[in-house]
Amino acid sequence: MTGPAEGTSSTRRRAHETGGTGGTHETDETLARAAVTALTGQLALAPKPGLPDPRDLGARVAGEDHCSLRWSAKALEPGLAAMAAAARRTGSATPELRAELGAIGRSTEHSVALAGGGHRGALWVLGLLVAAAALEPRATGRDLAATAKRIAAHSDRRAPRRPSRGSSVSATYGAAGARGEAKAGFPHMRRALGTLAAARTAGVPEPYARLDALLTVMSTLQDTELLYTAGPHGLRHVQAGARAVIEAGSTSTEAGRAALAAFDADLRTRAWSPRGSSGLLAGALFADSLPLRAVTHRAL
Structure with missing residues (x-):
């Protein structure tokens, strides 16, 4: 972590590079859009065991849930842009930045609730990563995670x-x-980023690479949402189910897809939803999109 003098210099340098110290800059908005794109990319992935995905559009209640999640994901963008701006102005991982990110996050949760709700875990993950990316524009993967850790x-x-x-x-x-x-x-x-890289190197199509990354997270994550709804036994059951898909050959193989279908059916019957894994996959997809090569214009 930088000292006061270095942090002040960094802040001034960033202000010079981005055109000022007040409000959000186009780069902040680009980071926020990239994070929302990662989140909606996670939502579009199917089949996700026990999680909302496009297949649910045929079921009235789940379909409404999936549509609501896609809509409310866009409500994260202003808050994420504000988090990037806060990090850019602060210039280092200080206690003051952490407090400001928390305040912005609580305000964003309220906005998301008005838009349909959801994404609390994803907001935590993406908020820290967007702030880290604003602090270290060239950071990716492990380095980005290290900045978020600070x-x-x-x-x-x-x-x-x-x-x-x-x-x-x-x-x-x-x-x-x-x-x-x-x-x-x-x-x-x-770990999800490592799985994505390995799958792509092996020529695995992107949707299967992303599903494999999700299952990698699910196989070991101590998901507190699952612990709350299903207890330790349920958590171990989900972890074992994810490992079974991976051990069957992962989702790009016929055996792996059969294991995935059985795992998904089991979780949906039990009404168990490993939502913590989906938020971390969104974080991995955001980190995977960095560095952002160019500033794009706001979508209409």
Whole structure:
């Protein structure tokens, strides 16, 4: 972490490069759009075991849920742009930046709730990664995760004192949870990036590479949402199911796709949804899109 003088110099340098210190800059908005694109790319992926995907459009209740998630994902963009701007202005991973990101995140959660809800876990992951990308524009993968880790190491001094459901579950079962994942430098996101790279090198088509990355996360993640709904036995059941698909040859093989279909049917019957894995996949897809080569114009 930089000292006060170095941080001030970095802030001034970034202000010069991006055209000012107030409000958001086009680069901040580009990072935010890239993060939302990663999230909607995760949503479009199918079949995702136990998670909303485009197949649900044929089912009234689940279809509404999937449509709502796609719509509300776009409501994250202003908040993510504000997080990037905050990081750019601050210039280093300080406690002040962490507090500002928390405040922006809570405001964004409210906006997302008005737009249909969801994405709380993805907002945590993408918010830290967008801020990290604003601090270190050339960082990718492991380096981006390391910068996010430095931000997450600080406590949010303005956070509500009441414990969240995730923190309560983490305390009960000793699970790392979303905060622990960030403080460890997003190890599951890094594993997903490794799986993506290996699958692409092997010539695996992109949708299967992304599904394999999702299952890699799911096979070991201590998902607090699953612990809350299904307990430790349910979490182990889901982890074992994800490993079974990978061991069957992954999703690009006939045996792997058969195992995936059986796993998905099992989770849907049990109404178990490993949502923590989907947020980390979105983070991996965002990190995979970096560095952003050019600033694009705001979509109409």
